[in-house]
Amino acid sequence: MDNLRPAHSRLTRAQFRQQHLLNLKTFSNDLQEALSNAQPSGGNFKSVEVLALRFENDTMGVDALERELLDVFQSVYHYNTSSFVIPVINSEDHLYQHLIKWTLDRAQKETLRIYVYSGHGAPAGTTDLTWWIGGQVDAHGNLRGPRVNIRALLYSCERFDGEVLYIFDCCSAGSIAMRDGPEALTACGWEQESSTHPNWSFTRVLIDTLKDIKGQPTPVCQIFSRMYRFCQQNQIGRCPLHIPKMGRPSITLRPLHTASTRPIQPVRTHNRVLLCITLNGGVSVPSIQEWQRWLTTNVPADVLGVEVKVEAAFSGSCKLLITVPVEIWTMLPLRDNYHFVAHVTSNNTLDTSTPLPYRPAAPSGRENRPLAET
Structure with a gap:
């Protein structure tokens, strides 16, 4: 996001500290605001x-x-x-x-x-x-x-x-x-x-x-x-x-001076944005599950199709990888805790339950040394 948004104005120390005190609740509020601000609003223009x-x-x-x-x-x-x-x-x-x-x-x-x-x-x-x-x-x-x-x-x-x-x-x-x-x-x-x-x-x-x-x-x-x-x-x-x-x-x-028409439904698309969220403190599985429950119970039914998804979380790390639709990403507030990673067209395709095969280190015998050293 850093290279696609206007630069921050000068921040006070209090504002700088506040930006870095981000937890899942704050992120949930930001996401809810972005979801709401990305929906069609009423006909308020004469x-x-x-x-x-x-x-x-x-x-x-x-x-x-x-x-x-x-x-x-x-x-x-x-x-x-x-x-x-x-x-x-x-x-x-x-x-x-x-x-x-x-x-x-x-x-x-x-x-x-x-x-x-x-x-x-x-x-x-x-x-x-x-x-x-x-x-x-x-x-x-x-x-x-x-x-x-x-x-x-x-x-x-x-x-x-x-x-x-x-x-x-x-x-x-x-x-x-x-x-x-x-x-x-x-x-x-x-x-x-x-x-x-x-x-x-x-x-x-x-x-x-x-x-x-x-x-x-x-x-x-x-x-x-x-x-x-x-x-x-x-x-x-x-x-x-x-x-x-x-x-x-x-x-x-929206057209003026015409009968009210139904707002257009967001087009289901594979184009999404992968974000890295930096939280205050570590990320635990219970907290992630709680956040996912919040997402399914608090977001309006017609908005659930936006497919906000947690792609990866790691024990002992304050980093969280999520994917969001393009229109939700662009409406998120400016925070140093939100980092643009890449544009993607799918969710995480790796089967995380199957680890890569372990390859032991090469032996240190003379047969593995360069010819010049033998």
Whole structure:
């Protein structure tokens, strides 16, 4: 998880100690919160506004996919959509003026604002305070020509009433996410390159995923899980990234002004995440069994299909290996006790009841020494 989440802000000593005092009860609470936050929420938005951004000097031809994405938001979800082409002259000033005016006109508590960007992005790490985007790059992938510090501009828009969702398709797209910022769905992580092929781009996969969902109420984390599964199955080089808003349910995308539809059920999939959980003290078999009983009695029946499973526990160790679905992993709170191990497609396949054959050490006689020593 460390390389797929924003870096922690500076922690106090008390917070640092608290993070490391993790037991099964605390982990159970975190898991329950992640399960709840990954479920479709009620229709709490009276209005959803979508603003798509691209540069005037764009050379990748992102306008066609942008129009198709906005058409899906408008025709299927009945969202209000608009686009803004960032001019090459005084780019940052014009963009700032448009963002502030557009945001102020839509700053209501029951409004969701979705900011979409397609284009180029400069490399930026998880702790960088600036992040630049532009319409063109040189042969080495560096921004060329007009550029804007999009992180600073959008930060000014986050303080107004309403919820915010970022959808960014560019290199280093995860850089739009801050530790306690809005929820984000991006083409890639920090300092990573995104796919430039139109048929395999992030926006193309997002459009196809939304069309497949057909307007059923779906949390963004589950949309991400579907997109991730598609990228894995089709061996696309770069998988998308989801960054939740800390301590909040994932935003549910649902059509406005239509009869209530049944929330989409999570797709049963073999794609899971293997995590290593570091607990305070050792792990005992009774405590693991107690935790498994909690899991089956406290988690709602419609959520049991998420297949959270203990894969390994060891006597005398504070480490616990578990597998969770992708959408649950991405909704877990940030803790140093949770370590990403790998993406997997099955549970533990080893028969742990059959130990490997014991091979005794080689004898130490002269016949086993190198020829040069004999």
